[in-house]
Amino acid sequence: MNLIIVGLNHKTSPVEIREKLSFPADAMGDPLGRLIGHYGLNEAVILSTCNRVEVLAITSDMEKGVWQIKRFLSEFHDIPLERLDEHLYSHRGEEAVKHLFRVASGLDSMVMGEPQILGQVKDSYGFAVQHDAAGVIVNKLYHKAFQVAKRIRTETRIGESAVSISFAAVELARKIFGDLTGKAAMLLGAGEMAELAARHLLSNGVREVIVANRTYEKAIDLVKGFGGGCGKAIMFREFPHYLKGADIVIASTGSASFLIKPDQVHDCMRERKQRPMFFIDISVPRNIDPLVNNVNNAYVYDVDDLQGVVEANLKERSKEAEAAEGIIVEEIERFYRWIKSLDVVPTIIALRQQCDSIRKSEMEKAIQVLNLSEKDRKTLDAMTSAIVNKILHNPVTHLKRESNKIEGDLYIDTIRRLFDLDNSNNNALKKARGEEE
Amino acid sequence: MRLASSHNRVCWGDYPVDMSDILLYITSIVYLGATVVYSFYLFLRKDGLLKAAGRIFMAGFASHTISIILRWMEAGRTPVASFHESLSFFSWITVALYMYVLFKHRQRILGAFVAPFALVLLIMASFMPGRIIPLSPVLASYWLPVHVTLAFLGNAFFALAFFLGIMYVIQERYLKKRKLKGLFFILPSLESIDELNYKCLQYGFPLLTLAIITGAIWSQHALGSYWMWRPRQIWSLITWFLYAAQLHGRLTAGWRGRKAAIFSGTAFIVLLGSFIIINLISGGSHGLAFNG
Numbered sequence: 001m002n003l004i005i006v007g008l009n010h011k012t013s014p015v016e017i018r019e020k021l022s023f024p025a026d027a028m029g030d031p032l033g034r035l036i037g038h039y040g041l042n043e044a045v046i047l048s049t050c051n052r053v054e055v056l057a058i059t060s061d062m063e064k065g066v067w068q069i070k071r072f073l074s075e076f077h078d079i080p081l082e083r084l085d086e087h088l089y090s091h092r093g094e095e096a097v098k099h100l101f102r103v104a105s106g107l108d109s110m111v112m113g114e115p116q117i118l119g120q121v122k123d124s125y126g127f128a129v130q131h132d133a134a135g136v137i138v139n140k141l142y143h144k145a146f147q148v149a150k151r152i153r154t155e156t157r158i159g160e161s162a163v164s165i166s167f168a169a170v171e172l173a174r175k176i177f178g179d180l181t182g183k184a185a186m187l188l189g190a191g192e193m194a195e196l197a198a199r200h201l202l203s204n205g206v207r208e209v210i211v212a213n214r215t216y217e218k219a220i221d222l223v224k225g226f227g228g229g230c231g232k233a234i235m236f237r238e239f240p241h242y243l244k245g246a247d248i249v250i251a252s253t254g255s256a257s258f259l260i261k262p263d264q265v266h267d268c269m270r271e272r273k274q275r276p277m278f279f280i281d282i283s284v285p286r287n288i289d290p291l292v293n294n295v296n297n298a299y300v301y302d303v304d305d306l307q308g309v310v311e312a313n314l315k316e317r318s319k320e321a322e323a324a325e326g327i328i329v330e331e332i333e334r335f336y337r338w339i340k341s342l343d344v345v346p347t348i349i350a351l352r353q354q355c356d357s358i359r360k361s362e363m364e365k366a367i368q369v370l371n372l373s374e375k376d377r378k379t380l381d382a383m384t385s386a387i388v389n390k391i392l393h394n395p396v397t398h399l400k401r402e403s404n405k406i407e408g409d410l411y412i413d414t415i416r417r418l419f420d421l422d423n424s425n426n427n428a429l430k431k432a433r434g435e436e437e
Numbered sequence: 438m439r440l441a442s443s444h445n446r447v448c449w450g451d452y453p454v455d456m457s458d459i460l461l462y463i464t465s466i467v468y469l470g471a472t473v474v475y476s477f478y479l480f481l482r483k484d485g486l487l488k489a490a491g492r493i494f495m496a497g498f499a500s501h502t503i504s505i506i507l508r509w510m511e512a513g514r515t516p517v518a519s520f521h522e523s524l525s526f527f528s529w530i531t532v533a534l535y536m537y538v539l540f541k542h543r544q545r546i547l548g549a550f551v552a553p554f555a556l557v558l559l560i561m562a563s564f565m566p567g568r569i570i571p572l573s574p575v576l577a578s579y580w581l582p583v584h585v586t587l588a589f590l591g592n593a594f595f596a597l598a599f600f601l602g603i604m605y606v607i608q609e610r611y612l613k614k615r616k617l618k619g620l621f622f623i624l625p626s627l628e629s630i631d632e633l634n635y636k637c638l639q640y641g642f643p644l645l646t647l648a649i650i651t652g653a654i655w656s657q658h659a660l661g662s663y664w665m666w667r668p669r670q671i672w673s674l675i676t677w678f679l680y681a682a683q684l685h686g687r688l689t690a691g692w693r694g695r696k697a698a699i700f701s702g703t704a705f706i707v708l709l710g711s712f713i714i715i716n717l718i719s720g721g722s723h724g725l726a727f728n729g
Contacts (some may be wrong), residue, residue, distance in 0.1 A: 297693070
């Protein structure tokens with residue numbers, strides 16, 4: 001099995017590059033289709049979050065596959081590969097499995113152990129399924145990845161104090177405003193991360209959170225969740241009117257252009273008598289023009305900047321991370337046992353063994369009933385063997401031939417499932433017997 | 438003219454030495470120690486160092502206070518007749534104000550700025566002639582302690598505003614550059630620095646105003662004229678306008694934060710510069726040679 005991952009993340013690239021490479025969630029069909037069709041990959045998944053863009057693929061030739069994905073990223077986003085290449089990493093085979101598991105369980109995240117990434121990985125897999133880019137290996141791999149993430153969450157404390165970005169944002173707000181009591185915050189976009197940040201702010205004394213979301217109903221739902229009349233939902237287009245009243249602004253919409261510009265903030269500042277404003281931009285591409293930071297008393301932090309605040313927490317968590325890495329190694333072994341089984345030769349052997357053991361056990365039963373001579377017994381044995389061989393002849397020949405083709409893994413997996421080869425042969429036999437009895 | 442009371446004098450070889458002077462030297466050394474420990478704190482950011490520095494500084498302040506009291510008793514008047522005395526008094530009242538702010542607002546790190554400042558003033562004082570000089574009888578009135586205390590207390594508020602301004606500018610720079618390291622972790626929040634800065638202005642400005650008024654009254658009593666356009670009076674008026682402008686800007690146009698920090702910094706440099714230069718030129722040798 002040739003699994004590869006090519007991509008970049010917050011550690012290898014600045015936000016300027018990441019936002020150029022991001023894939024909008026509502027248009028995944030085209031890039032996935034191209035990866036399979038034009039770039040000749042067998043299966044593909046695109047993961048695009050604010051902190052990473054990765055393409056996972058199954059390919060017949062790993063080196064060629066890596067090269068194809070790089071070409072795809074460069075051509076799809078119209079960025080010369082020379083500019084991109086220094087930021088890209090690639091993982092092959094077992095390394096790639098490990099990487100996926102680590103990403104899914106939040107070990108590779110900016111804030112270690114944060115839970116949001118799992119949802120994003122699930123989405124990315126969902127898109128691949130939806131657009132027919134996921135095959136048998138991707139299916140198995142991702143289900144395994146979700147299982148690993150769940151295991152890590154329950155068996156280690158890594159997610160427990162999951163200080164996400166929102167925590168860091170609150171810490172920063174404290175360095176600007178001191179006491180947050182009586183301050184007002186505004187959310188642009190009602191995503192999970194923004195909600196988390198809003199809750200942290202409220203628990204730190206923020207008086208009111210104004211929520212502006214493109215879907216008004218979602219804003220209302222979010223505000224209801226805050227309770228106690230400390231939230232207020234507004235229509236998205238109205239947000240500029242409320243901007244001047246907000247001390248802290250958290251932007252997390254999927255907008256492709258800047259929603260807040262320096263001039264706007266400049267005007268707000270005049271009306272606010274220069275009281276500071278803190279802008280947190282957790283959206284990629286960014287929603288707040290970075291130049292807003294140049295306005296007096298305005299402070300703009302994007303996801304990358306927040307990393308600096310977060311880093312201290314990382315050290316504390318490294319202990320839990322070790323336990324999590326152990327789980328990952330264990331799960332990779334399990335996954336590889338399955339992957340190995342996808343080789344055609346062991347599958348054929350297992351198939352033959354299973355059929356043969358069924359034949360033998362049925363022979364035993366018949367012999368006990370019929371009182372046969374040695375010669376008859378040999379004849380019966382030869383006959384049943386011939387039946388099994390003839391039945392298996394076509395499947396095995398096809399399996400051998402197809403296994404070298406793109407869909408080969410699918411054939412092997414299908415055979416293994418139809419004949420239940422992954423449970424031990426004995427098991428299968430016992431089952432068969434049980435049904436009879 | 439009053440002679441120093443004899444019990445305050447000890448002999449060092451053949452030379453009589455003032456007890457208040459010895460205490461002043463000791464104070465300088467202790468302030469130096471505090472400054473060193475504060476600097477270590479700024480680099481290492483260990484809380485223990487800040488506490489230690491604070492205690493050392495407090496001890497220095499105690500010996501400084503005793504030195505000022507002895508000097509006051511020796512001279513029989515507010516010890517601000519010479520530049521030497523003025524520098525020491527200014528240093529002392531700034532530290533005293535810092536101690537009060539510390540007690541009220543817990544801005545401990547401010548000590549890291551006040552300690553070296555107090556030390557520099559004392560070092561300057563040590564280069565000035567330290568003998569007790571007689572005060573001309575016309576100047577010796579109860580307006581002297583009133584005027585001088587108001588003026589120096591006002592200056593001390595402005596000094597603190599200056600240091601808070603420096604702190605603000607540093608912290609603001611970290612936050613704007615988004616590189617969070619070093620002092621960022623120990624400096625207070627922008628708003629709290631700004632608030633305290635404003636408070637210093639709110640107290641310092643009326644004190645400066647009152648100092649100018651009492652100075653004029655004193656001048657009328659002693660010299661028969663409220664206003665004589667002396668360099669000292671002109672410069673204190675300039676300083677007054679600078680702070681008045683800042684206060685006005687703050688109340689009407691929202692001059693806060695960095696702007697306020699830079700403004701209070703500039704105004705204080707003008708204040709301190711004129712205080713030092715005028716005293717050096719006039720030699721600080723008579724009773725009018727000290728106040729702001």
